[in-house]
Amino acid sequence: MTIETGNRIPEVTVQRIGEGVENLNTRTLFEDRRVLLFGVPGAFTPTCSERHLPGYVANLAKFRERGVDVACMSVNDPFVMQAWAKSVDAPAELMMLADGNAEFTRALGLDTDASAYGMGTRSRRFAMLVDHGVVKRLEIEAPGEYRVSSAEHMLSQLD
Known part of the structure; x- marks a missing residue:
């Protein structure tokens, strides 16, 4: 079942690189703040690297001015996510979450089978605004699309 607006974020563990590999509980990560979480099919893939992540890097200050933290999530390991962040000069304030x-x-119901492309299980492209652990806005892209999960679109949807 796909997560919907009004649902709480499921509780699982993701990782990121900080002082070494950090294991983060998703409920704790999202519970006391507003976070714009966007998910991508894969680090270093064309649309993700040329448009999706760079759009959030360029607009990070605008989200922060509105009291919204930003997190990027991909089905990759934390070392890949760290290298990807460095490759686009992503600031440390943009959380790079690994869902290896x-x-x-899967808990979000946003998994897709990309085996035909040699990529196995991946995330659908999406963006969601999570307010104190509850999904307030959810945008899921149709396969091959990049529009409603962009930083520009999500900024236009913030109240």
């Missing part, structure tokens, strides 16, 4: 086993992606 796709547990969070």
